[in-house]
Amino acid sequence: MDEVKDLAAQPLKKRIFSGIQPSGIITLGNYIGAIKNWVELQRDYECLYCVVDLHAITVRQEPAELRRRTFEAIALYVACGIDPEKSTIFVQSHVPAHAELAWVLGCYTGFGELSRMTQFKDKSQKHSDNINSGLFTYPVLMASDILLYQANLVPVGIDQKQHIELTRDVALRFNSVYGDVFTIPEPYIKETGMKINSLTDPTKKMSKSDPNPSSYIAVIENRDDTIRKIKRAVTDSDSVIKHAPGKDGINNLMSIYSCFTGKSFEEIEKEFAGKGYGDFKAAVGETCADGLENVRSEYARLIKDKAYIESIMKSGAEKAFYMSRKTLSKVYKKVGFYHV
Ligand code: AQP
Numbered sequence: 646m647d648e649v650k651d652l653a654a655q656p657l658k659k660r661i662f663s664g665i666q667p668s669g670i671i672t673l674g675n676y677i678g679a680i681k682n683w684v685e686l687q688r689d690y691e692c693l694y695c696v697v698d699l700h701a702i703t704v705r706q707e708p709a710e711l712r713r714r715t716f717e718a719i720a721l722y723v724a725c726g727i728d729p730e731k732s733t734i735f736v737q738s739h740v741p742a743h744a745e746l747a748w749v750l751g752c753y754t755g756f757g758e759l760s761r762m763t764q765f766k767d768k769s770q771k772h773s774d775n776i777n778s779g780l781f782t783y784p785v786l787m788a789s790d791i792l793l794y795q796a797n798l799v800p801v802g803i804d805q806k807q808h809i810e811l812t813r814d815v816a817l818r819f820n821s822v823y824g825d826v827f828t829i830p831e832p833y834i835k836e837t838g839m840k841i842n843s844l845t846d847p848t849k850k851m852s853k854s855d856p857n858p859s860s861y862i863a864v865i866e867n868r869d870d871t872i873r874k875i876k877r878a879v880t881d882s883d884s885v886i887k888h889a890p891g892k893d894g895i896n897n898l899m900s901i902y903s904c905f906t907g908k909s910f911e912e913i914e915k916e917f918a919g920k921g922y923g924d925f926k927a928a929v930g931e932t933c934a935d936g937l938e939n940v941r942s943e944y945a946r947l948i949k950d951k952a953y954i955e956s957i958m959k960s961g962a963e964k965a966f967y968m969s970r971k972t973l974s975k976v977y978k979k980v981g982f983y984h985v
Pocket of ligand 1: 664665666667668669672674675676677678679800801802803804805838839840841842850851852853854855
């Protein structure tokens with residue numbers, strides 16, 4: 646009887662939503678800033694992890710490559726430790742409610758609000774030949790991804806913080822008109838690793854769509870490439886291993902080392918006191934390659950099992966479909982759409 650009472654007293658698990666675009670090979674930045682945290686959060690939260698292919702087409706994609714990368718991303722999620730028995734893993738375009746809710750929320754989002762988004766400004770500079778309206782309304786689609794599942798928490802890198810703030814504003818605005826329709830989400834951003842920078846230009850974020858493969862570590866690339874890229878990473882002319890303003894290259898490598906070893910910057914400084922960049926880079930490269938070893942071997946096994954990966958996509962889409970329909974029906978009713 647006591648056991649029954651205890652179970653009833655337990656609060657329902659809070660919910661998490663997050664996703665990655667299949668717009669390139671998933672990088673160490675995506676791994677440290679997002680996936681590594683997703684794995685830890687599975688223990689205490691009900692999690693939905695999505696491959697956000699609708700977002701990816703805001704930049705021109707080669708169709709066969711997009712299809713392949715979507716499949717690979719699902720395999721990589723599982724290889725990294727996302728458990729399909731615990732978490733819902735799915736592809737965004739398999740659940741139509743994302744696009745449907747985005748239309749509705751777009752009618753509650755200001756042109757001025759979207760114009761202030763720094764990602765839109767950055768990406769329209771990078772892709773000046775294709776500044777499409779999808780690139781502009783990207784944050785509205787992201788808001789519907791999160792709000793559809795009534796997510797409490799959204800684990801992301803720092804680059805996505807502004808989009809989560811917009812999601813909150815839109816949800817609060819909608820709720821103020823129609824009552825408590827949406828849960829107001831919070832961003833979950835870890836201080837260390839919230840922005841892993843490019844290895845060739847450490848003032849810039851590491852990005853999977855960077856045309857220079859030396860700028861990023863792909864999670865699934867071979868060990869020697871990882872070690873070699875870190876060895877060649879751009880650092881300043883000084884040779885002291887110290888986390889300090891202006892030492893972007895060393896700060897970046899220290900963050901990577903810290904994320905894999907759990908050591909603080911102070912501990913790392915002590916460990917490498919009196920040693921040069923060569924020793925430090927070799928240690929970061931080895932540690933990073935070791936930390937990704939299991940992911941790489943799991944991935945190599947999973948990627949050959951098409952039936953298994955597709956079964957994960959299908960059952961994830963079914964669960965997500967059911968949950969998303971509940972929110973979408975409520976929204977349609979609130980705004981006054983006729984139902985028969
Ligand atoms: N360099 C990074 N450091 C920390 N976190 C990062 N994230 C991305 N890059 C870093 C986090 O990864 C998640 C998925 O990102 P995304 O696929 O939605 O797109 P993005 O942020 O635009 O990532 P990329 O790699 O730079 O993609 P492209 O090159 O296609 O634009 C997010 O939580 C993001 O914060």
